[in-house]
Amino acid sequence: MKRIFILLLTVSLLVLVIAPDISQAQLRGKELYDSWNSLNLTTTEGSSRVTWLPEGMGYLESEADPETGVRVFYKVDPIDQSRSPLFDKETEESIVSEYNRLTGKSESGLPFTSFRYFNGANGIRFSVRDTGEFVYWFKEKQMIKLLEPRSEVAGWIPHSGSRQLRTGSHSPDFKKIAYVKAYDIYVLDSETGREERLTTGGTEGIMNGRTDWVYPEELGQRDAFWWSPDGMMIAYLQFDQRAEYKYPILHEINLETRSEAEHYRFESQLEIESYPKAGEPNATVKLFVADVASKKSVEVETNSSPDIYITKIEWLNDGSELTFQRLNRFQNRLELRAADPKTGRVRTILMEEEECFIKLHSNFRQLSDGKHFTWSSERTSWNHLYMYDLQGNLVKQLTDGEWEVSGISCIDEENKYIYFSTSMKDGLESHFCRVKFDGTGFEQLTTAEGSHSVSIDPAGKYYTDSYSSITTPSMANLHESNGKLIRNMSKTTLDTEKMKELGLELPELVIFKAADGETDLHAILYKPAQYDINKKYPLLVTVYGGPSGGVRNSFSTGNRLAQLGYMVLKQDNRGTTNRGKKYLTETYLKFGQVEIDDQAAGVKQITQRPYIDGSRVGIYGGSYGGYSTCMALLRYPDVFHVGVARSSVTDWRSYDTIYTERYMRTPQANPDGYEKGSAMTYADNLKGKLLMVHGLIDNNVHIGNTIHLADALQRAGKEFDLMIYPENRHGIGGYHGTHLNNLQMSYFLKHLKPEGWEETLKTIW
Secondary structure, rough: OOHHHHHHHHHHHHHHHHHHHHHHHHHOHHHHHHHHHHOOOOOEEEOOOOOOOOHHOOOEEEEOOEEEOHHHHHEEEOOOOOOOOOHHHHHHHHHHHHHHHHEEEEEEOOOOOOOOEEEEEEEEEEEEOOOOOEEEEOOOOEEOOOOOOOEEEEOOOOOOOOOHHEEEEEEEEOOOEEEEEEEEEEEOOOOOOOOOOOOOOOOOEEEEEOOOHHHHHHEEEOOEEEEOOOOOOOEEEEEOOOOOOOOEEEEEEOOOOHHHHHHHHHOOEEEEEEOOOOOOOOOOEEEEEEOOOOOEEOOOOOOOOOOOEEEEEOOOOOOOEEEEEEOOOOEEEEEEEEEOOOOOOOEEEEEOOOOOOOOEEEEEEEEOOEEEEEHHHEEEEEEEEEEEEOOOOOOEEEOOOOOEEEEEEEEEEOOEEEEEEEOOOOEEEEEEEEOOOOOOOOOHHHOOOOOEEEOOOOOEEEEEEEEEEEOOEEEEEEOOOOOOOOEEEEEEEEEEEHHHHHOOOOOOEEEEOOOOOOOOOOEEEOOOOOOOOOOOEEEEEEEOOOOOOOOOOOOOOOOHHHOOOOOOEEEEEOOOOOOOHHHHHHOOOOOOOHHHHHHHHHHHOOOOOEEEEEEEEEEEOOOHHHHHHHHHHHHHHOOOOEEEEEOOOOOOOEHHHHHHHHHHHHOOOHHHHHHHHHHHHHHHHHEEEEEEEEEEEOOOOOOOOHHHHHHHHHHHOOEEEEEEEOOOOOOHHHHHHHHHHHHHHHHHHHHOOOOOHHHHHHOOO
16 A cells, blocks of 8 residues: 555656646647747847947946946947946046036936937936936036927827927037927027027918928928037928818827726817828928027928928038938929028939839938938839939949848948848848948848848947848847857747647748739748648738738747637738839739739638638738728638728728828829729628727828728628727727737637637637
8 A cells, every 4th residue: 555655646746747848738729829928939048139339349238336236337348248347437427526516416426327329429418317318528528417398389299209399309519409389499598598489480280390290100200300510500391281181080088087987078079180181282391491599591492382292301411501302292203402501592412213103211321521422222123222422423333133222220431331231032031231332342241041130330340130030040149340250149949849749830931923923922821739731720811911021031939819720821912112113013003902912812822722721711900901901801702701900091092192192193193093992992892701990099090991981881781890999099009909809809710710719719708
């Protein structure tokens, strides 16, 4: 009996030891879905994060002194990792002394835990909680406390990225701050404490120094005024938006109160947004230069109208001219111009013109010689770099080939190298390259397959390279600027045993043919754990479809949603970026046609696999992805059967001018394209199940889009589902976001019926 007892005890202890692994191996379906983010399928050793210091000083490290708690900062040599104090004793004492002088405090150590350099390494800028923001100059050994704006911004802030409306903008010497009050620019002087109005005449209809809604959203133009390098002038944009369409946005829920009773007894508030719809009037945007001392403004000769865009304003380094880019309404003619800030007279430096549209870029970079600048253009059908002089003469085409320059990372003027990122291999991979100023010496510095993300130091001496591929987890290395490896910084390891125990496979890269039968397209297929090729699985397609980046060769352990019993497919279509201009413009004037044909073509091909059920196909996406979802169900009702469409455009006549007209021109110029691209055109075709979701106060894709499609489906006698989320804009978050996630999950379970769906459904709500 004693021996039997010992044997049973031993077995019990073994069960306890191995039970966690068994339970993990048995995770399936909803349990695996719920545990997905805590599976720890990969382990990372080291770190790829580096904070580079200016002027080739290396990178920054800091730690708290164990005795005083004061943070100590070090500069680290990238080669041998030796550390030395970033600030010498004299500098540190000066910073502390100046801070105490300005605040009346008696700090004994540096008062900040983080900071940033400005003007190279001339000084630092830092914030201290409850005390304010400060600037310290090393050479002068002086510190000032930065002024805070006295902004009183009227109306709804047009864009969440409108920094100037919240924090103002300091002069180069930090002694003045400019900001917007209501619809005019004011300047506050730190020495006199005097506030002066720089512009006059600003109204809700004519705004000085602040943008309308569409410029930040579609041109990335968030700022609307700029100090000259000497701080004597301010260039600013004036938006006359009186002709823009006024869209009403209704607020019905009070999210600012904690009281549930007040939450639902909220008197409706109306937000009016100036929103130019395709084919309708834009704001007329003018450019001015104001003299800060005299308060006099000079208008720049932009020849503005509602059919002209003025963007990317930048002073020349010496302040002698103000550059800007002028784009026509169809966005196929771009002029880089320079204005005399004293007279407003303008000269054209260069002009780009294309048949379809010109993609704006941020590769206009001035060289310190005051004579040359870099530029990028798609004139060869591939985005490449060029060197120009400021008179507009082409000096040299710097790069060439059937691949794209994504952006400039660093310009090393000492050694005359330009470092830049690229998209290669039909957009599947991103790499890091360099070329000399004269176009010679091109080198692809990253050679490993996959997607590379590089951080280069400001002096162009070192860079970190973080990369991965479909089959290779992320790794980060430190290199010299010529590509020579210094050392590995971090490495991620996949737990293959755990993957095997769970029955998980890495995603599969799939190549399929576009609807034209010729173009190769890429897709990623995610499979559920322990899938059985002798069974049939419903297919879920996650879609965007619009002119943005496509499938990348990068690492992922799998897809969470697939664990509920689906095959999940993310696939490209023609009309995405990173594969050249011809590929990008396949959808030009034809939104809702080519890309939806390709999505359907991909599904038809992948469902030839015996374990994927072509009679149970779902699709979901948001924004353009919501539009793609609606169009897929309506144009291909026998291919797509269930869809969840979030925040969808349903007719391009209801979306904004800049984005829509770039790809579709105006409804007046392209009536056939707009008609064929409207979801309402195909309302009679709905056969499957469609759930439309929208935020009530979406100020990007207005809820009117979903309402219009709902009306068309009702007129056609079609059944559909609809969910509205109050006080949510284009993104749906918070408890509403949780509700949406559960709603989408249950919707696909009910209508696609993966194995075990009824039991899974019970666990959701």
